[in-house]
Amino acid sequence: MNAILSTIESTEINEIQHLLNKQLSVKSILKLFEGRIHLDAQELLHLINQLLIPRKPEETTYKRKKAPLNNNELFPQVILYFEKYYSQRKYASTTLEIHMRTLRGFLTFLTKTFIEDGPFSSLNDMKSLTKMMVHAYEEYLVDRLNSEQLQLCTVTKYLVTLRLFLKMLSKESIVKISYVIPESLRGRAKRSNDYIEIEEIKVLLDSIVLSKSRVKTRDLAVILLVMELGCRPIEVTNIKLTDVSLSERQITLYCEKSGLRKLKISKDLCMVINKFLEIRSILNVQHEYLFINAFGEPVTRKGIASIFERTNRKAFGELRFNAKALRHTYATNALDNENDFDEVSASMGHKHRCSTEWYIHRSVQRLLNRTLPHNPLKRIEESDA
Incomplete structure (x- = not known):
């Protein structure tokens, strides 16, 4: 060359x-x-x-415009203490990140509303926190809820973070404020459970196979993995070369939420992954992660989302379903086909049975929605009306 x-x-x-x-x-x-x-x-x-072949640009041609901020620059000391406190209590890092950003909003509210009582940046500063300030924040969220700036489920999430924060302050003997979320502000997020018909999945896969994309083998492997194993996007990004055993048709998945689990994969998926590995071996990849982007770097969760969006738009002209919808479809099909409940729960990486039971409820609802419009009793009632 x-x-x-x-x-x-x-x-x-x-x-x-x-x-x-x-x-x-x-x-x-x-x-x-x-x-x-x-x-x-x-x-x-x-x-x-x-x-x-997509190649990583030379160092001289690829420079970050701005170095990413670390947590010490993003968050004040009290929030970093909050992170350390709950990470020791086995909270997942992704969950903690959400709480930390929500908590930063609470501290910003305090700083703007109670200027004379500030600052609110260190653990020691929290000694000036009062129950009146907590209720003022609650009223602020209610006002945003009434003006339709926030949904009820979002207000609930904000208050859950506040409750955790106050619990930490109480345990650390900084300030004793007991807080219970008002019944009227307890809302549950709408839990999606999309079901993708096999015909739509086939159209998507066919469009990838027939495309001229230089990364179609990778895209096909990623989508088949999610479809076949019902895995999370974060688990796909965490897969390393050592996690794949094509001879045993086995793959190891990992995420903080579920830990490690080994699952069997089909011959077809093995063939696609093997073909992708042949392409990957040509590139000068400097890490052990299986899936890579156009620059040879590990693919991210946003990268997985981009794969689904791009392939959907190619197949349907719009985004019809994402990785989460395929995960839900896997669970629904597994339970509909009378697989062992505990085995399905384990393969999904669920820690609690109630997470898997949700899919049974959704399966029943889906079957009823398909059946009831053709219910003969309903048709008799309509004819008598």
Whole structure:
């Protein structure tokens, strides 16, 4: 490859790359450059194939505009103490991050509303916190709820964070304020449980297989994994090369919420992953994570969401379902097919049975919705009316 590159001007290489980015066919590029550069057709084809492989840019061409902020810069000391306090009590890091951002909103409210009593940034500062301030925050959330700026379930989440914060302050003997969320402000978020029909899934998979995307093998492997195992996107991003055993048709999933679990995968999925590994081996990847982005870096949860959105829009012209919907579909199908309840619960990574029982309730509702419109008694009542 280096020998070929040395015989070509950089402007011509850039032109070839530009034409590839415009999705011009290899045949058309070969015709355009015929006789223009000192390469025969075979060498030119080899060059184009190399340029088709996504490569990580050189360090000199890829720089962050701004270094990411760390938690010490994002959050005041009291919130960092809150994080440490509840991480020792086995709270998941993703859950804690949500609480920390909500708590920062509470402290911002205190700083703006009770200027003379501030600051509210350290653990010691919290000694000036009073029950009146807590109720003022509650009234502030109610006002936003009444003006439809917030939903009831969101207000409940904010107050749950506040309750945890006050509980910590009480345990640490900073301030003794007992708090119970008012009954009128206890709302539950609407729990989604989308069910994707097999016909729609087939259309999506066919559109990936028939596409000319350079990452279609990776996209296909990711979507098949979620569809076949019902795994979470975070678990897909955590998969390392050592977690995959194609000879045993087994894969190890991990996330803080569920810990480790090993699951069997199908022959078809093994074939797709194996094909992706062949492509991955060509790239100069400097880590052990299985799935990578266009720069060879580990794919993120946002990357997984992007895969689903892009493939959906290619297949349907719109975003019809995400990874979570496929996870729900897996659980519903597993229970509908009379698999052992505990085995389904374990494969989903559920810690509590009630999480799996929800899918039984949704399965029944889905079946009733399909059946009741054709209920003969209902039809008799309609004819008598």
